[in-house]
Amino acid sequence: MTAREMARSTGVPAAASAARPGPAVHRHRTPIRHRLLLAWSLVGFAFLFAPIVVIVAYSFNTGRLLVSFEDFGIESYLALFQKQVLSDAVSVSLRAAGLSSLIASGLGTLAGIALARRPGGWTVWFVGILLLVAVTPSIVGAVALLPWFVFLGQDLGFGVFNDGIARLTIGSSLFSVAVVAYLVRARLIGMQANLEEAAADLYSTPLRTLRRVTLPLAMPAILSGFLLSFTFSLDDTIVAAFVQVSGTTPWPVYVLSALRSGLRPEIAALSTGMLLLTLFALLVVAIILKRAGDSTADIAKTMAGGS
């Protein structure tokens, strides 16, 4: 029971019993609970960074095994350039991520515009599917795609579905389509359709209005959606592990197989390199959104995949 409630129940006026300094009055002394919150958060951030620091530190391990640190050196980074299998894995990932993010931002942008500007009876169903794609655990989508690609490629004879890059591209594009559609819709809904109406009044054709008015309005969302899709696809492990064809192994699947055959320090070097690439893409997203006038909380929302 607090002082104020006690005062009420005992009939003593609240002001008389309020000897405890209230936070509103004494702002200059940080209350103990604020310091506890700060301490908790600092420990939390240390927890969040612990394994990442470990990976980066162990990427400079010169030993044979990743887990036991022997000496400091950059041999593992040199291996990235010398070992064909590593650069192949990165190249596969980059190609699939490029294609996948192009498809996702194309399809997602059109869907997002439709959702924001032309809602109708179909919207509920479509949003339902997007939501379903976004929340279904990726392991379910992954195990479903494997038999499906086998069916399309081998039973029906569509050769494209036997191609490793095509499989990876499709597999990692699905979640991204949902994210881009959501981002584009959110940005356009935040703006009135005035400009589009004005363009139509001035005898602009629908296609021209789309190209010259709507798309530029949605551009920050499209660009950040593209980059987010790129990083999603670059990091996609679960779907890729199921649909990949031997010969076109993306880098996370290579890491996964190294887990069974023995982790070497170059795995950490590879991971560090890819992390830097991802962070660079995200920095660009943040700059784009900041320029477009988004608040910090908005940017946080976008970067968490539109959640």
Place this chain on the structure above:
Amino acid sequence: MRRAVAPGFALALPAWIWLAAFFVAPVGVVFWYSFGYKPGLFGTHANDVLSLDRYAEVLTPTFFDTFANTLWVGVLGTALCFVVGAPIAYWMALKAPARVKGLLIALVMVPFWTNFLVRTIGWLILLSPEGWLSSLLQDLGFEPLGVLQTRSAVLLGVVYNYLPLMILPLFVAFDRVGDVVREASSDLGGTPLRTFARVTFPLARPGIIVGVLLVYIPLMGDYLTAVVLGGAKGNMVGQMLASQFQTAQNWALGSAMAIMLVLMIVLSIVALGALARLIAIPVRARYRVDLMEEVA
């Protein structure tokens, strides 16, 4: 208006077809396979005789134990994620200096965007019996770390892996509440605890529910954490159904497991939601704001 609906649908059509072809259809096929069986050693699935036998098989102790284990890790992991993450999100949104907010968000983003598998391997290094943490403990006279390949390791792994996913929506939720109404509550005599319980928390509740669901759903379907840290003792459904497709080549049973996993997630959310409502009834009655009483 009729004219306006048709092009709207048309713009969304490519995405619709794409998702129908590569999400709805394959998941539908898995649903179909789940009623079939594995014909002999080399076949993966057959559907000439339909039955619910695969579901019955999933419910036998061999496989059902893993489902129970997954539910345990899912519920406890989400709860721990909330306990660890909520104070951090609260501090970031409402107590941290405004000028460092952007930096703090960026700091949560880094682990969120570090490859899931890679950060789990980071824990593998940290927790390994030959790692530096273990040798430090041994120097201090403790046993070498033996937490790897257990359910505890998986629990630690999932709490870590999904923590950013908890912090970010909670941050947005608390940030939306803002200072204005909270200061109003304080000016009107609300103690910090009352302000939190009756202003901040109710206003942030929708965001909190979103955060909890965003962690719970993928956590239940987690595959990689269990693969890296769990071993045989820390098995989860994701890993088990994956092995039906990858090693056992029993697509029918694997499909039934996938459908059961989705069912378990949906049913457990409904059950936990109902439970939360039930608990909320007396609490709400206790804290109901009655204007007349407050004035008196």
